[in-house]
Amino acid sequence: MKNSPRLSTLNNAGTMLLRILFAAVAAFPIVFMLVSSLKPDTQIFGDMSSAAAFLPVGNISFDNYAAVFDRVPAARFLINSIGISAVTVVLGIFINSLCAFALSRMEVRGKRVVFTVILATLIVPFQTLALPLVWWVNQLPYFELSGFSLEISKGWLDTYQVQIIPFIANAFSIYLYHQYFESIPKELDEAARIDGAGWFKIYRQVVMPLAGPATATVAILTFLPAWNSYLWPLMVVQSEELRPVMIGIQYFFQLNVSWGEVMAYASLITVPVVVLFIAFQKSFINSIASSGVKG
């Protein structure tokens, strides 16, 4: 039985209304953050019990943003986080896809065991590894160019690489790539092989170009924890000039907290994440959906 056009319009309107409602619920915290970042503290608290909390009304200014840069070297922290996250993402895509490719396409004895062991690491929470890892990274050799001579010292603490290298290899990224590569017909490899391609050529010219959605997902899933990284830099970085953005948020929690500044800083560090998600959202959703079906 077909619905009447009137009923169908009502249904559509209802669905749309529900969507708007869900979107509004999801957007409220972000709107509140952005709006509050423009208000003085007294007004933030004063507006709290009315709809004005979500509207840029009253005493609006960019004073909180100016104060953020007085309290925190925000530009430095942002540059650090962008650099650390970008390098982690790019190297993560390369290393994890290579690993997944080997596990998916190559006939290597024991690869199932290796894959299982890699997956098993997913159940170990990082917090349990953090302190031993601090000890380990402090034992690693450090190479530094001093003029024309190469100096070797011990310990990676208080460096950029200690914030990057431990997070390049990622079991979940390997799993995502592996699942995606499994969906790419192996006949393509064989055809390429007949044309004289080696493993690396197959990887870079056949498989990877078809794995765009997986790459987008891995990019986002690697970027987010790198951007949000808090515990690890707290433990391994002492110099202010090397700190990432998330450590900066703690700068605001003094005895008398300036909530307007907190909101301004939170807005500043949220923008890059939102931009990244908007840029990749189609591929991200595609990949999550497809790996969910196939996984």
Added chain:
Amino acid sequence: MNKRFTRILATSITAAALVSSLGACGKGSASATSEGSNEITMWTHNAGNVEELAAIQGVVDAYNQSSDAKAKIKVQAFPQDSYNDSVVSAAAAGKLPCIVDIDGPNVPNWAWAKYLTPLKLSTDLSANLPSTVAKWEGETYAVGHYDVALAMLARASDLKAAGVRAATIEQPWTEDEFQDALTKLKALGKWEYPLDMGTAGSGEWLPYGYSPLLQSFGADLINRDGFQTADGVLNGDKAVEWAKWFRGLADQGFMATKSGKDSTQDFLNNKSGVLYTGSWAADKARASLGEDLVVMPTVDLGNGPKIGGASWQWGVTEGCANTDAAMDYLSYSLKPENMAAVAKATGTIPATEEAAALIPEFAEGGANRIFMDFSRKYAVMRPETPAYPFIATEYGKAVQDVLAGADPQGALDKAVKAIDANIKSNGGYKN
């Protein structure tokens, strides 16, 4: 396709190169183990606290420029909430700096863990507020430039409207008077809750803010005779009485079980009539309320008003390669003018009378002098035992359980059981 992948590969190689270059340019400053004799590092919890950090940097700069300086001091600031985690990680890696600041009650724990070495200063500390000198097992391990004090803030106009007298240091409110005051203030109908006890607070606020109330009832966090058990002290009749009283404040509608995130701001926005807070809120409140602000001592719940003693202090680490210079700097930083500079920047109570005389607000007759009097008269040190951080955590959980409606005796028994087990498993925290 080929070009696309080549681009990805090229980007990866660039990224790898970037890691190397970041590594080359991104090595932070030297830590303790690599510190030379001419530069030593000092860690502080003041990142983001612009005023205090500037004051400390000022003292350091003056020392560095003095001809008697035994080393150049380099300041590294960390955010307060995560400062202890940074120190513990650095200690695990053997990378502690020479000088650290420490929240006073944690000093015995850090001394027991061999993070700190006993101080050997050229400064006489006998005139300092007792709560600014941290001792453990007869040795002084840390010394502070200042202390803070708990107090209650109210508006004189509200008290007058309710017909309630303002508590004074000579005559604090008794438990009954407090009950009466809250009943009358609530009857004014101005606030949903007339009292804000900062119940949304967490971490060290819970033991710092609420254990003095427990102590005023006659209980304590631990039996201070040997610091080996909390049994009978933290879960005895007096402690249960405290817990019931505390929960009763919420049950009677005097305070919220979870206050707003910023109690001071709520008080200034007239969302509460009496604010239980510390000296750090006074300047902001005075700027907003002016003459209408009343600063009162905490309530006498049977054993006199009590407030927590000890704030942030300075110590020297055991692995410091230049202890002599570190001690020299600390002695220098304890000059009255230096202590006054830090206390003035932070609105805290200067550690000595000499320093107080340099700050009009804390000199005799000054608006904040009352906090110095509170500190001298009411301060109780939090238990000077290495078990303190664990005790503080367990007590904090008990406070939250009581506020959430748990059986007071059960909540305190649980805390005692955990504390006693911890002390036992650490061999009694013997040195």
